[in-house]
Amino acid sequence: MPADDLQHRSQPDISYYPDITKYTKRTERRLRSEKLETALHHGLPRYIESPAAWTSSIADSPDSWLYYLDASDVEELNQAVTRFQGTRTPLSQISRETFPLPQLSTKLRAWSRNVHFGLGFVVLRGLPIHNLSTEERVIVFAGVSSFIGNIRARQDQGGAALSHVTDLTGTHPAAIGNPAFTAGPQAMHTDPGEVIGMFCIGIAADGGESRVASSTTIYNELALQRPDLLNTLAQNWVFDGFGGDPKFTERPVLFVTPENRVIVQFVRRAFTGFQDVPRSSDIPPITEAQAEALDALHFKGVENSISIRFQLGDFQFLNNLNLLHARDGFRDGEGQKRHLLRMWLRDEEYGWSLPKELKDSVQWKRLFEMNNADQWFPLEPQVKSERFNLPSRVE
Secondary structure, eight states: OOHHHHHHOOOOSOOSSOOHHHHHHHHHHHHHHSOOOOSOOTTOOSOOOOTTOOOGGGGGOGGGTEEEOOHHHHHHHHHHHHHHHHTTOOGGGOSTTTSOOTTHHHHHHHHHHHHHHSSSEEEEEOOOOTTOOHHHHHHHHHHHHHHHOSEEOOSSTTOBOOEEEEOOTTTOOSEEOOGGGSSSOEEEEOOSSSEEEEEEEEOOSEEOOEEEEEHHHHHHHHHHHOHHHHHHHTSEEEEEOTTSSSSEEEEESEEEOTTOOEEEOOOTHHHHEETTEEOOTTSOOOOHHHHHHHHHHHHHHHHTOEEEOOOTTOEEEEETTTEEEEEOOEEOBTTBOOEEEEEEEEOTTTOOOOOHHHHTSHHHHHHHSSOGGGOBOOSSOOOHHHHHOOOSEEO
16 A cells, blocks of 8 residues: 555554444444445355354353363373373474373364364363473373374464463563453454464463354354445455564455355454554554454454353363454462463364465464474463564563
8 A cells, every 4th residue: 555545544443452332333333324235245155054153052051062081081191291201202292193192082083073173162171280390281281282283383483382371461571462461351363373272270360261252153143234344354454564574464354165164363453453562553554344343253252252261271272263262351369370371283184274365374374384393392481582582572
């Protein structure tokens, strides 16, 4: 976009934290003053039938997504950790082969299939972690995750395969560019990668519930109520690179695959900025239609979400392509600090075929261009700039 066009367009009144009043007024204003499309474009279907098209009512039937590890599962995991440590194999070499689970592996592959082709998420509960060291917790998380998705994405340019999601505002002076590393709420979003794995090693004194919502359900509701917003989501959006290379990228937020699967991939702060890292002023701003669509994803997601309160030792695996997730704000206390380990995964057997715009994007290629064996596993929370001489902010 030419510089003179940039001067005549301004960013809509929208921030990282969704505001229901602003959203409602923007919707009313656009319905009143614009002739909005009623037909779907870009080959978008009117309705998508899928096991992943669930609503908040599944909270009443946790047997479909919450699984308890039994005593034999726990024993097998503990033995696998001890065996792996005894071989002195580097953490980067953790795989199904180096962390064998002869019995539990069958269950894990079934749960992986459910993540990819069922509801889209599972929670595994019942592993005691009090007697596990930090390294042993990383080992068991990486080992279990390898059966959900055997390829790990890197989470920074140095090749870290794992992040510590915890409040860093009191311990690191860097500008916080990502709400994941604060105690505040996170708006509905997706992470990079195809599957996100979380392992709970610390819980907050209050709050911090995980919220999960079906993108397919949101799609079907918008197709019925506001097809124009689906058209907007399926057009190119300008994703802020926040001073990186490239400065910004363009692609849709929404895709529907030939298999009739909904894919939504976005992070809200790429369009709004966050706190000390505002949206770049020298790139095209988003439009009023995009601002409304962004809020619609959030509020429709919250309306249809289930809330999950992590327990120590919980594993959570989400299909990051067709589920949105969010987090409630929380308060840590003495001896109570919310702390999750996070990995981004892809499975060679069950992984989806991706749209070209997503698969060929710079960001996606960077995720998986490093072999598992070249990755590393930080055992403590770490700001990227401390290790890789990056700009002093947390992303």
